Every structure is written in C-alpha cells, then in structure tokens.
Amino acid sequence: MERKLAETAKTPLSAVDRKILGALQEDGRMTIQAIADRVGLSASPCLRRIRQMEQAGIISGYSASVDQKAVGLPVSVFISIKLERQRAAELDAFSAAIDRWPEVMECYLMTGQFDFLLRVVCADLQAYEQFLRERLTQIAGVASIESSFSLGQVKQSRVLPL
Incomplete structure (x- = not known):
C-alpha cells in the first residue's frame, strides 16, 4: 500500500x-x-x-453524502486522546480498536499535546456516555480523554481545492 x-x-x-x-x-x-x-x-x-x-488511487471511491441529523445522529463530538506511551505498538493498538467502531467518523494521528483527534457522531449525550464508558475508556494505554461538543457546523466540504 x-x-x-x-x-x-x-x-x-x-x-x-x-x-x-x-x-x-x-x-x-x-x-x-x-x-x-x-x-x-x-x-x-x-x-x-x-x-x-x-x-492510480487518485480517485479512491464514490459515496453518498448523508445528513447526520436527518438520520438521527445530531451530536458531533471531537475527542482528543493522549496515550501513556507513543510507541508504534500502542499507536497501532489504538488505531485498530477505533477502526472497528462506526461512531468514529474520522481519526487523525496528531503532533502536539494530544496523540489522536477523533470525530464521533451519536444520537444524544447518553449515547456518547455509553460510547465513552464501554469503548473508549476500555482501550489499554489511554492516559487522557478530552471531549468537545460541536454547537453547530459552520462549513463542511469534501471538495479538494485542485
């Protein structure tokens, strides 16, 4: 690859x-x-x-854009994750765990204060709490989790500035 x-x-x-x-x-x-x-x-x-x-992999696929609110997932949460250690094994284990979860729409390996930034969608705060308790906090090696809730979306584009 x-x-x-x-x-x-x-x-x-x-x-x-x-x-x-x-x-x-x-x-x-x-x-x-x-x-x-x-x-x-x-x-x-x-x-x-x-x-x-x-x-050539320039066009990587085709999909439909679905309005998350229209399908009952109005809550967007941006989650900053810091791991206890940033070794390849820990980074790979975290990546493998979150790759299986459909609520995680995006995940970025970051520089700076946090190791990962995730965008998660869910139906409500209770669903987010369940995701946090049953999935995210169960990953070994997570040192800290910071959640920020989106109040509204100002811009969304999937069109690259070519």
Whole structure:
C-alpha cells in the first residue's frame, strides 16, 4: 500500500484531469457524457482518464453524502486522546480498536499535546456516555480523554481545492 501511495503522489494531473476531478467532487453521479461535455472531451477519452485516476488511487471511491441529523445522529463530538506511551505498538493498538467502531467518523494521528483527534457522531449525550464508558475508556494505554461538543457546523466540504 505504501508503494501505491508513493506512486499516486508522483502522478501528474493535467488541467483536464483537474477539471474532471472537480466535476466528480461536485456531483459523483454525473454521467460520463456530462463530465466530458463540461471538460471539453468526448466520452471515451474522459472515461479512460477517470479509469486511470481510479487505478492510480487518485480517485479512491464514490459515496453518498448523508445528513447526520436527518438520520438521527445530531451530536458531533471531537475527542482528543493522549496515550501513556507513543510507541508504534500502542499507536497501532489504538488505531485498530477505533477502526472497528462506526461512531468514529474520522481519526487523525496528531503532533502536539494530544496523540489522536477523533470525530464521533451519536444520537444524544447518553449515547456518547455509553460510547465513552464501554469503548473508549476500555482501550489499554489511554492516559487522557478530552471531549468537545460541536454547537453547530459552520462549513463542511469534501471538495479538494485542485
């Protein structure tokens, strides 16, 4: 996997490739013909470029954006985690544990005061308390947990500034 990431980083993107990526980021359900029209290509070369970017790992997948409030998960919690030790084994064990939990939407290995930053979604404070007690505090090697609750979302974008 490391080799594939290294290859991806070296893959140059043309102006047309960037336009294709921009179109797909705005609307992943766009037809090939609509993308081709938008970027000034015919459908076959447009599809070929998309397939090449998929194979290179530049396009990593397609998904639907779901409103978390609309599906009953209105609470977002940002959790800063400090481990007792920052050895590879402890970092890997923590990563493996949280990878199994669907409530964890994002997890970042950090520099600075904390080792990890998580974004967790849940239905309410009781559900968060249950997550905290039954999952997060059960991981060996966690030295501290700090939770910050989101009052509202100011901006969310999945569109990279290409």
